[in-house]
Amino acid sequence: MGKKRPEWDEYFLEIARLVATRSTCRRRNVGAVIVGDKRLLTTGYNGAPAGLAHCLEVGCLREKMGIPSGERQELCRGLHAEQNAIIQAALYGVPIAGATVYVTCQPCTTCVKMLVNCKIRRIVTADDYPDEFARQLLTESGIKFEKIKGRKSGG
Numbered sequence: 001m002g003k004k005r006p007e008w009d010e011y012f013l014e015i016a017r018l019v020a021t022r023s024t025c026r027r028r029n030v031g032a033v034i035v036g037d038k039r040l041l042t043t044g045y046n047g048a049p050a051g052l053a054h055c056l057e058v059g060c061l062r063e064k065m066g067i068p069s070g071e072r073q074e075l076c077r078g079l080h081a082e083q084n085a086i087i088q089a090a091l092y093g094v095p096i097a098g099a100t101v102y103v104t105c106q107p108c109t110t111c112v113k114m115l116v117n118c119k120i121r122r123i124v125t126a127d128d129y130p131d132e133f134a135r136q137l138l139t140e141s142g143i144k145f146e147k148i149k150g151r152k153s154g155g
Contacts, residue, residue: 008038009124009148012102016081017126019043020104024054025078026063028105032081034089034120036099042092044084048077070130073108082111086118100124106147109134116141124148 006014012035020031024047034041048054055078062075079087082103089096097119101107106129107115115123116137122144138145 009102009146012040012100013104013124013126013148015040015043016102016104019045020081021045023047023081024056026055026060027069030081030104032085032101032103034085034096034099034101036096041094041096041099042085042088044079044081044086044088046078046081046084049079052077054078068130070108073110080108080111082107082115086114089118096120105129106131107134107138109137112137112141112143116143122146 012033016031016033018031019033020029022045023029023031028046030046032044034043058077061077062072065072065075067075082101085101086096088094098121100122101115101120102124104125105127106125107123108129108131112134120143123138124146126148128147
């Protein structure tokens with residue numbers, strides 16, 4: 001017998017991990033892919049907006065201020081991976097309603113709200129994120145949320 005093919009969820013989560021390697025965040029490398037009908041629609045990783053200096057170049061304000069992960073995100077110069085994947089869909093006219101998002105860690109509150117309004121139907125993740133309110137919103141939203149065990153995403 002040949003090698004075992006990965007299940008679809010494992011496959012797309014592994015692609016999200018690869019996307020995360022493009023991250024320019026000093027604290028956490030996150031990747032997201034939006035998938036519809038087993039087809040990759042968009043990708044995103046966390047980092048500064050296009051054309052602006054990256055945290056790898058100028059440092060991390062939140063790190064300098066001693067702000068814990070999951071708090072005071074408005075002080076971060078970067079966009080989250082899910083946000084960049086949504087923006088990519090908007091820029092290129094790719095419909096994502098009803099799609100699944102594979103992300104290397106649980107989305108934060110802001111990203112959950114955005115995914116709800118994009119009509120995402122399912123979120124698959126590998127790792128946790130310290131945001132209990134986001135988990136409450138996910139439960140309330142009815143979006144199917146699944147955490148898959150496996151290799152750590154390095155974030």
